[in-house]
Amino acid sequence: MTFDIQTPSLATAQRSLGPGNPTYPLLPAQLSGCPKTSNETIQFPLEVAYDYASAGNVSFARGTRWQDWQAILPPRHPRASMPVGGTPLVDVSDVAPPRFRHRRVFVKDESRNPTWSHKDRLNTFTISAALYEGASTIIVASSGNHGVSAAAMASRAGLNCLVLTMPEVSPAVRDMILGYGAYPVYLPADARWPAMRALKEIPGTYPVSNLTPVHTGHPWGPEGYKTMAYEILADLDGAAPAAVVVPTGYGEMLYGIYKGFHEARLLGRIDQIPRLVSVEPATRGPLHHAIKAGLPATTVAAGPTVQSGTAVTVNGYRAVVALRESNGLALLVSDDRARAANAVLARQGLWQEISSSAAFAALDDIEAFDADGPVVVIGCSTGLKEPAEPRAATATTPDLASMRGYLKTEFGFVI
Amino acid sequence: MTFDIQTPSLATAQRSLGPGNPTYPLLPAQLSGCPKTSNETIQFPLEVAYDYASAGNVSFARGTRWQDWQAILPPRHPRASMPVGGTPLVDVSDVAPPRFRHRRVFVKDESRNPTWSHKDRLNTFTISAALYEGASTIIVASSGNHGVSAAAMASRAGLNCLVLTMPEVSPAVRDMILGYGAYPVYLPADARWPAMRALKEIPGTYPVSNLTPVHTGHPWGPEGYKTMAYEILADLDGAAPAAVVVPTGYGEMLYGIYKGFHEARLLGRIDQIPRLVSVEPATRGPLHHAIKAGLPATTVAAGPTVQSGTAVTVNGYRAVVALRESNGLALLVSDDRARAANAVLARQGLWQEISSSAAFAALDDIEAFDADGPVVVIGCSTGLKEPAEPRAATATTPDLASMRGYLKTEFGFVI
Numbered sequence: 076m077t078f079d080i081q082t083p084s085l086a087t088a089q090r091s092l093g094p095g096n097p098t099y100p101l102l103p104a105q106l107s108g109c110p111k112t113s114n115e116t117i118q119f120p121l122e123v124a125y126d127y128a129s130a131g132n133v134s135f136a137r138g139t140r141w142q143d144w145q146a147i148l149p150p151r152h153p154r155a156s157m158p159v160g161g162t163p164l165v166d167v168s169d170v171a172p173p174r175f176r177h178r179r180v181f182v183k184d185e186s187r188n189p190t191w192s193h194k195d196r197l198n199t200f201t202i203s204a205a206l207y208e209g210a211s212t213i214i215v216a217s218s219g220n221h222g223v224s225a226a227a228m229a230s231r232a233g234l235n236c237l238v239l240t241m242p243e244v245s246p247a248v249r250d251m252i253l254g255y256g257a258y259p260v261y262l263p264a265d266a267r268w269p270a271m272r273a274l275k276e277i278p279g280t281y282p283v284s285n286l287t288p289v290h291t292g293h294p295w296g297p298e299g300y301k302t303m304a305y306e307i308l309a310d311l312d313g314a315a316p317a318a319v320v321v322p323t324g325y326g327e328m329l330y331g332i333y334k335g336f337h338e339a340r341l342l343g344r345i346d347q348i349p350r351l352v353s354v355e356p357a358t359r360g361p362l363h364h365a366i367k368a369g370l371p372a373t374t375v376a377a378g379p380t381v382q383s384g385t386a387v388t389v390n391g392y393r394a395v396v397a398l399r400e401s402n403g404l405a406l407l408v409s410d411d412r413a414r415a416a417n418a419v420l421a422r423q424g425l426w427q428e429i430s431s432s433a434a435f436a437a438l439d440d441i442e443a444f445d446a447d448g449p450v451v452v453i454g455c456s457t458g459l460k461e462p463a464e465p466r467a468a469t470a471t472t473p474d475l476a477s478m479r480g481y482l483k484t485e486f487g488f489v490i
Numbered sequence: 491m492t493f494d495i496q497t498p499s500l501a502t503a504q505r506s507l508g509p510g511n512p513t514y515p516l517l518p519a520q521l522s523g524c525p526k527t528s529n530e531t532i533q534f535p536l537e538v539a540y541d542y543a544s545a546g547n548v549s550f551a552r553g554t555r556w557q558d559w560q561a562i563l564p565p566r567h568p569r570a571s572m573p574v575g576g577t578p579l580v581d582v583s584d585v586a587p588p589r590f591r592h593r594r595v596f597v598k599d600e601s602r603n604p605t606w607s608h609k610d611r612l613n614t615f616t617i618s619a620a621l622y623e624g625a626s627t628i629i630v631a632s633s634g635n636h637g638v639s640a641a642a643m644a645s646r647a648g649l650n651c652l653v654l655t656m657p658e659v660s661p662a663v664r665d666m667i668l669g670y671g672a673y674p675v676y677l678p679a680d681a682r683w684p685a686m687r688a689l690k691e692i693p694g695t696y697p698v699s700n701l702t703p704v705h706t707g708h709p710w711g712p713e714g715y716k717t718m719a720y721e722i723l724a725d726l727d728g729a730a731p732a733a734v735v736v737p738t739g740y741g742e743m744l745y746g747i748y749k750g751f752h753e754a755r756l757l758g759r760i761d762q763i764p765r766l767v768s769v770e771p772a773t774r775g776p777l778h779h780a781i782k783a784g785l786p787a788t789t790v791a792a793g794p795t796v797q798s799g800t801a802v803t804v805n806g807y808r809a810v811v812a813l814r815e816s817n818g819l820a821l822l823v824s825d826d827r828a829r830a831a832n833a834v835l836a837r838q839g840l841w842q843e844i845s846s847s848a849a850f851a852a853l854d855d856i857e858a859f860d861a862d863g864p865v866v867v868i869g870c871s872t873g874l875k876e877p878a879e880p881r882a883a884t885a886t887t888p889d890l891a892s893m894r895g896y897l898k899t900e901f902g903f904v905i
Contacts, residue, residue, distance in 0.1 A: 138553050157839050158580060158599075163573035165604075184573075187602045189580075189839055191872065231839035247662075247874055254873065256837045422671040424572050424604055424646035457606065458669065459662055459874040 078102045078207045082150035085126040089294050092392060093119030101149075104204050106275070106282055108291035117371050118287040120393050121294035122334070123149050127341055135308035135344055144305050147338055149295045152203040154232040159195045160302050162187045164310050164451065167423050171450075172438050178317065179449040180438065182425055183307065185456060190251070192456035193328055194224035196299035201283035202228045204295045210281030211235060214274045216267040217284060218244040219383060220456050225283050226257035234281075237274065239267045247460045289372045290325040290391035297393065300331020301338065307451055308339060315345040317448040318441070322434045322455055323353035323362055324385040326394025332453075333397035347446055351403040353394060354434040356380035356410065362390035362398075363405040371395055381410050384430030384455060406440050408433040417458070426458040493517045493622045497565035500541040504709050507807060508534030516564075519619050521690070521697055523706035532786050533702040535808050536709035537749070538564050542756055550723035550759055559720050562753055564710045567618040569647040574610045575717050577602040579725050579866065582838050586865075587853050593732060594864040597840055597850065598718065600871060605666070607871035608743055609639035611714035616698035617643045619710045625696030626650060629689045631682040632699060633659040634798060635871050640698050641672035649696075652689065654682045662875045704787045705740040705806035712808065715746020716753065722866055723754060730760040732863040733856070737849045737870055738768035738777055739800040741809025747868075748812035762861055766818040768809060769849040771795035771825065777805035777813075778820040786810055796825050799845030799870060821855050823848040832873070841873040 078101075089099040093112025099105055099121070108118035130146050141160060145151065164181035171180035185193040202225075205213060212235040215225040222238040229236035236257035240249070241264055252259045262270055268286070275282050285292045307316060315336060321329045329351060336348045353362050358378025365373040371392045380386050398405055410429070417432035427435075431454045438450070493516075503513040504520055508527025514520055514536070523533035545561050556575060560566065579596035586595035600608040617640075620628060627650040630640040637653040644651035651672035655664070656679055667674045677685055683701070690697050700707045722731060730751060736744045744766060751763045768777050773793025780788040786807045795801050813820055825844070832847035842850075846869045853867070 156581060158578035161576060161578070163576070165573060166571060184604070186606070187604075189599070189602075190841070191601070191606065191874070227836075227839040227841070230837045251841060251874075254833070254836045254841055255839065256833075418669070418671075421642075421669045422645045424642040424670065426605070426642070426666060426669055457872075457874070459606070459666075459872070 080150045080207055083145050084148060084150040085129055085146045086123050086149050087126050088124045089121045090124040091119055091121050092396060098124065102204060103208055104294055106293060107286045113287070117392070118289045118291050120291040120391060123295060123298050127338070130342060133342060135305050135313055135339055137309055137312050139305070139309045141302060144302065148301065149200045149298050150203060150207065151199065152206040152232070154206055155199050155203040155228065157189050157195065157199070157228060157231055159188060159199050160306060162306065164307070165423070165425060167420065167425070167435070170419050170423060174443070175438060175450055178447065180452065181449055182420065182435065182452050182454045183303065184425060184454050186427065186454065190220070190224045190227045191459070192220035192224060193300070193303070193453070194220040195228065196302055197221070197296040197327065198224045198228040198283065198299070200295040200299045201225070201293045202232050202234070204293065205234060205281040205283065206232060208281065211279035212237065212281065214271060214280050214282050215239065215284045216271050219248060219460065221284060223248055223251045223255070223460070226252050226255040230256045239270055245460060245462050251460075285325065289389055290387075292325065292327055292391065297327040297331040297334070300328045301335035303328070303453070304332045304335025304339065308345070311449065313344065314448060315339070315347060315446070316349045316451045317444040317446040318350040318352055318450045320352040320354060320434045320437055320441075320450065320452045322385050322430045322453060323355055323394060324387045325391040326353065326362060326397065327391065328453070329353050330393035330397045333401055337400065348401045349446070349448075350444060351397050351401040352437065352441060353398060353403065353405045354408055354437045355385055355405070356382040356430070356433070357407040359386060359388060360405070360407045361388060362394045363407050365390050365395055366398060366405040382413055382430035382433055383461065384428055385433070386430075404441065406437045408436045412436040420454070425454060427454045428456045428458050428461055431455045495565045495622055498560050499563060499565040500544055500561045501538050501564050502541050503539045504536045505539040506534055506536050507811060513539060517619060518623055519709055521708060522701045528702070532807070533704045533706050535706040535806060538710060538713050542753070545757060548757060550720050550728055550754055552724055552727050554720070554724045556717060559717065563716065564615045564713050565618060565622065566614060567621040567647070569621055570614050570618040570643065572604050572610065572614070572643060572646055574603055574614050575721060577721065579722070580838070580840060582835065582840070582850070585834050585838060589858070590853060590865055593862065595853065595867065596864055597835065597867050597869045598722065599840060599869050601842065601869065605635070605639045605642045606874070607635035607639060608715070608718070608868070609635040610643065611717055612636075612711040612742065613639045613643040613698065613714070615710040615714045616640070616708045617647050617649070619708065620649060620696040620698065621647060623696065626694035627652060627696065629654065629686060629695050629697050630699045631686050634663060634875065636699060638663055638666045638670070638875070641667050641670040645671045654685055660875060660877050700740065704804055705802075707740065707742055707806065712742040712746040712749070715743045716750035718743070718868070719747045719750025719754065723760070726864065728759065729863060730754070730762060730861075731764045731866045732859040732861040733765040733767055733865045735767040735769060735849045735852055735856075735865065735867045737800050737845045737868060738770055738809060739802045740806040741768065741777060741812065742806065743868070744768055745808035745812045748816055752815065763816045764861070764863070765859060766812050766816040767852065767856060768813060768818065768820045769823055769852045770800055770820070771797040771845070771848070772822040774801060774803060775820070775822045776803060777809045778822050780805050780810055781813060781820040797828055797845035797848055798876065799843055800848070819856065821852045823851045827851040835869070840869060842869045843871045843873050843876055846870045
């Protein structure tokens, strides 16, 4: 089987994160983890390897963008043509914990992507792989950002898309799946993964979400998140931040951001990888428990949480590697703290999903860092896709009471 | 009264668009139109004048951004600090009318702004003016993008914000107003403007939306939309498009985009201003009727429409100037055509509000242009803020029938 790839990418192979790091051809994608190193209890993911020795002129200087980094990204299919990324760093130092303010704290606002979340970066490359492999129909199990993004990117690329979701999916997400022209399939939560495995046996179908008990996912997907690290470097004039705080489910984004900085160090552009900090809901947190137990992965009970973007019960091994290699931290945040942080960020003009707000709340739990430089918190998605929660207005004016009286007396308005 | 302005802006004055173009100091903002030229039947808006002779080094080359254009923008207050704009041109040539495809058609995706609409550009400068004038409380009459944006930008700047809206405001917009920390005031539609005029008499309050029967608005606001023209030039390597198609309510954005290109010509950067095309709901269209009748403004009945972003009953004079000076067109589009275009854009990965989808539909009504170059359609805002409409999935697979049977037989799944 050959794949017609015309691209300046220096990608050479799929490389396992399992013991011995066996490699495989760049395509077809290994969609069920590394076949050589995985076993019944642990499945190892794969990443993309590159000919870094030929990437000497890749720059992360101010003003550089995706096209400047294509050499160290997977091949991007011409039909995966949606402009993605270029999201800004929004200064929130004024409301950060006092001990961080002098170094500045930013939220990287991923809600400025095409479907208003970080997932568009991942799907740029999962959809590219699907196109190179000749797929006709994307299949994805998701009731949130991933499903919405896959639906949009698949439609734009001329592919069909089935989104395996749940009857209780939020109305906004359901409308988007339908609106983008995809086909929502409502299944009980437990039935979605068996259905994925069944559907992928049908010729032409192509899964872009995970198929294994311990999360492995599509090997090309996390490569898209490397652009977040590159963009941070470009926006900070080539300097690395002290830390990046990442809302973490299966850890694909955590690993992608880590890998981007790792590559920048490999290419001699920075001296030190920032500390990666993962943030999970306090009622779950499989990565936190895996790190604590020194295990590649753990499974936890499905504790209740409103942090839907990171509400997983098993971690991926990628996330363990990212924290280990960056001297990272695995933090837990309660729903109450996430909600409070959501309100603080909103008053800075950032209406984020609750699970991303948790990452900002986690700043309170981070002690001092070794490195200088700012702290970057990843804000993954708009709050608009989530079910509304009761909120209260906080605006007050010195004259609100008299304003009320004035309007009532003069105009009969009650405000 | 003095204003502490420290900025590289070359802004010199407020300049009336009324007969004789009288000028006023840059601040305080003339919030009720030009006092010298307006009368009971027509109110004339103002704009900002600049010392263009000193702006010789302003560039619209690829890679230039807001900071490069600050000389020909109003002073930006340091507390109006949200990164805004930098929205991409998304190629939709594949689904444009065949006669346009060879020249390429783009949607400028304004849903990539901080509150997911173009209004953040306007409010960057209305909030700046409010800060320079020492206001404590922003007041704005809006049930959509403008109110949401003002709420966010005001909160970030440390200002209070009252949003005069209606009981039937969409839940998403209501939640955002509350979430950003603003204070929604629910009033009957007819009561909102009397309430605005009453509230502005209270010390410290500052209106950022219109106060006059014929729309005039805040003189600094449309200046923010000039950046859309500058960004288009930068993204097209300094070359002007043939036309820009703009969903149009009161015409502040239409005028701002026109003015940006006008300035680029004034500074010798382009030879010809693109043709500006306004698009209004077919059941209303005050600008269309004003142009047809040769009047500075007309008032129309409040015909029913789902194009809520452009559902106005009176135009602003600015829009007439923009069309006249650019050999423009004033088009009308029905709700049915807007809905159909919404679905076409969604399948290109662009989930836009209905009123912006109308602008894409209007391409069908545009005959050939004199100038070469691409056509840019402005997509103002995400569809996520609008009430959901019934939609239908269109995804099909060659094997959907057999897939259904297979899953049902093998797994008992019904899809």
